Amino acid sequence: MAVEQLADTFYRLTLAAPQIAPASHPGQFVMVACSPGLNPLLRRPFSVHRRCDPDRIQLLFRVVGQGTELLAAKKPGDVLNLIGPLGRGFTVDAADPVCLIGGGIGIAPLLFLAEQLRMTRRACTVLLGSRTAAELYRLTADFIECGCEVEIATDDGSAGYHGLVTDLLPRRLSAMKRCYACGPKPMMATTALLCQAARVPCQVSLEAHMACGLGACLGCTVHGVENGYLHICRQGPVLNAEEVAWNR
Ligand SMILES: Cc1cc2nc3c(=O)[nH]c(=O)nc-3n(C[C@H](O)[C@H](O)[C@H](O)COP(=O)(O)OP(=O)(O)OC[C@H]3O[C@@H](n4cnc5c(N)ncnc54)[C@H](O)[C@@H]3O)c2cc1C
Ligand code: FES
Numbered sequence: 679m680a681v682e683q684l685a686d687t688f689y690r691l692t693l694a695a696p697q698i699a700p701a702s703h704p705g706q707f708v709m710v711a712c713s714p715g716l717n718p719l720l721r722r723p724f725s726v727h728r729r730c731d732p733d734r735i736q737l738l739f740r741v742v743g744q745g746t747e748l749l750a751a752k753k754p755g756d757v758l759n760l761i762g763p764l765g766r767g768f769t770v771d772a773a774d775p776v777c778l779i780g781g782g783i784g785i786a787p788l789l790f791l792a793e794q795l796r797m798t799r800r801a802c803t804v805l806l807g808s809r810t811a812a813e814l815y816r817l818t819a820d821f822i823e824c825g826c827e828v829e830i831a832t833d834d835g836s837a838g839y840h841g842l843v844t845d846l847l848p849r850r851l852s853a854m855k856r857c858y859a860c861g862p863k864p865m866m867a868t869t870a871l872l873c874q875a876a877r878v879p880c881q882v883s884l885e886a887h888m889a890c891g892l893g894a895c896l897g898c899t900v901h902g903v904e905n906g907y908l909h910i911c912r913q914g915p916v917l918n919a920e921e922v923a924w925n926r
Contacts (some may be wrong), residue, residue, distance in 0.1 A: 680822035681752050685813040688783070689750045696733040698762050702726045705767030705883055705916040708764035709891040712745035712758040722746070723888045725787035725860075725910075738786040738817075746816070759874065764891050765915050768881055768886060770794050775801035778826070779869055781843055781861025782808055785817055787883055788860060792824045802826045803850055807843025809835035830864045844868040851876045859883070859919075870919035880919040886910040901926040 680692040698708060709721035715907065723743040727738040731847045741750050752758070768791050776795065780788045785806055795802045804826045808814045814830055814837065829846055830838035839846055844865055853874060856898040859869040860883040873880035886898035893912040901923035908917065 679752055679754055679756050679758065681750065682736075683750075684816045688813055689739055689741065689746075690727065691737045691739070691749060691752065692730065693735055693737070693758060694733055694761070695735050695760060698726075698760060699729050699735045700732050702729055702735060702763040702790075703767035704770065704794050705787050706763035706765050706879075707787075707891070707915060708735075708760045708762030709764065709888070710745075710749070712748040714757075714759075716890070718744050718748075719893065720889055721761065723764075724890055725883070725915075726790055727786045727864040728790050728793065738783065738789075761891065766913065767912055768858055768883070768916050769831075771856075772800060772801075773800070773879070774858045775803065775854055776858065777803045777805065777847070777850055777854045779805040779843060779847060779857065779859045779865075780807070780859070781858070782813075783867040784859075784861030784865070784883070786860070788858065789817070789820055789824070792821055792826050796825050803854070804828045805823060805831070805843050805846045805850070807831045807833075807865070809833045811838075814838075842868075844872065847872050848876075849876055854878050856880070863924075866919070867924040870924060874918060881916050882919050882922065883915045884910050884917060884922070885915070 682690045704879050707723050707725045724737045728736040778788045804821045831843040857873050857880040866882045888898045889895040891911045898910040899907040
């Protein structure tokens, strides 16, 4: 296991996970026991950020509370208990070119997706948004290395466009065959609306508080347009944008 600090609160964890890595698809997640004891009791969900080789995966996380603080303090040789891969991932099909749009820690699942798209030789534009340039420094390089065209937006104007990452989308969208988004809910709602207006199919990776990650506790709900509630851990986390009731 290796832990790298990419920015102030952004960390990347590399793990040997020989059973999970080969079975993972972009957009799927793992449930991580952040401590070997009972505190915190519940596992925490994290997207598979990358598959480094057949046996290793990476998680990208932001420290927000006890579980992520414990993960940031892990040392080489420590052992983590993971369940996964879980949930439904992104559809990687023949659509070309595609646009990936990520905000903040929502960028996490998009690198694995970009790497998969590169393997299928799909042209890929990536729009990345963050609070400040430091959070994007390493990630931008990873996407460029992956053959993507990258444009960035920052809240404080420290790099790229000064403003919301969704402001970059309209200019790009007319040329796209599909859009994939992950980030804060308002960012994904705007992306969904823009894609709908441009008739570009859009998939979003959603977040909800999860207790089990397995469909047992029914805690991870969002409102669906037709189906009442959608359970993010089983029906998602990736959903077609038009399935989600964004205004509820
Ligand atoms: C499918 C899925 C994939 C995810 N992938 C990633 C990822 O790749 N990288 C990453 O950093 N985070 C990801 N998250 C969010 C991550 O699970 C939470 O940040 C983590 O559980 C926080 O644990 P904690 O113990 O540090 O914080 P806690 O002490 O549990 O919470 C600290 C604060 O974070 C908020 N919070 C906790 N969980 C969530 C959540 N799911 N959604 C919104 N707010 C939350 C709490 O309300 C609280 O304000 C994902 C969540 C889901 C559902
Ligand atoms: S997290 Fe328990 S049902 Fe989804």
